[in-house]
Amino acid sequence: MCARQVAELGNPRLIVVATGVLHGDGLQPEKSWRQLGAAQMAETFAVNAIGPALLMKHFLPLLPRDGKAVFAALSARVGSIADNGRGGWYSYRASKAALNQLIRTASIELKRLKPQAICIALHPGTVLTGLSAPFSKSGLDVQLPDAAAERLLRVIDALESEDSGSFLDHRGEQVPW
Numbered sequence: 245m246c247a248r249q250v251a252e253l254g255n256p257r258l259i260v261v262a263t264g265v266l267h268g269d270g271l272q273p274e275k276s277w278r279q280l281g282a283a284q285m286a287e288t289f290a291v292n293a294i295g296p297a298l299l300m301k302h303f304l305p306l307l308p309r310d311g312k313a314v315f316a317a318l319s320a321r322v323g324s325i326a327d328n329g330r331g332g333w334y335s336y337r338a339s340k341a342a343l344n345q346l347i348r349t350a351s352i353e354l355k356r357l358k359p360q361a362i363c364i365a366l367h368p369g370t371v372l373t374g375l376s377a378p379f380s381k382s383g384l385d386v387q388l389p390d391a392a393a394e395r396l397l398r399v400i401d402a403l404e405s406e407d408s409g410s411f412l413d414h415r416g417e418q419v420p421w
């Protein structure tokens with residue numbers, strides 16, 4: 245429905261998926277495997293991985309065939325398997341790792357169909373929002389949402405087709421998978 249309405253306006257050149265959940269009603273990031281629960285895990289995966297995947301399904305076909313176009317999903321550094329030195333946050337970490345894999349997989353299909361289009365995972369840094377507020381420790385480089393959005397748009401502006409399928413942070417630097 246939403247994709248159909250967007251399609252009526254023309255082929256979008258920029259789509260940013262900014263949905264995500266870390267905590268909420270009955271949902272807290274797990275510190276231990278003892279806190280793992282099926283319902284909480286399912287909700288986190290639904291919002292952080294399955295939702296963006298369905299957006300890929302409906303919006304990647306709308307990207308124009310020629311010229312630069314970007315589908316970017318906000319992931320998180322804690323979804324990096326290589327960078328996981330602290331543990332905890334099982335569902336959030338795993339759902340973002342799943343999102344990263346979905347982005348990478350879609351980028352391969354997208355390259356065949358629309359070689360100039362870019363599908364990418366972005367880490368926004370720590371941003372002062374409801375999602376991060378309970379966990380933002382002093383000492384972290386916490387950005388205001390406007391500034392964070394501006395940084396991400398600068399990264400998106402600088403993207404080239406070879407960047408498709410990668411995982412970049414708000415400075416434009418690669419985050420290890």
Ligand SMILES: NC(=O)c1ccc[n+]([C@@H]2O[C@H](COP(=O)([O-])OP(=O)(O)OC[C@H]3O[C@@H](n4cnc5c(N)ncnc54)[C@H](OP(=O)(O)O)[C@@H]3O)[C@@H](O)[C@H]2O)c1
Pocket residue numbers: 262263264265291318319320321367368369370371372373374375376
């Ligand atoms: N803030 C950070 O420090 C930080 C760090 C790393 C990565 N990220 C990622 O950046 C993205 C944006 O997060 P944020 O910090 O802007 O958090 P936020 O302010 O809590 O925004 C989360 C967004 O996700 C939507 N959402 C949540 N649950 C949903 C559901 N069940 N169905 C549909 N939409 C739902 C919310 O919609 P409503 O407003 O309608 O509830 C909201 O638009 C997320 O993917 C997050 O994981 C954030």
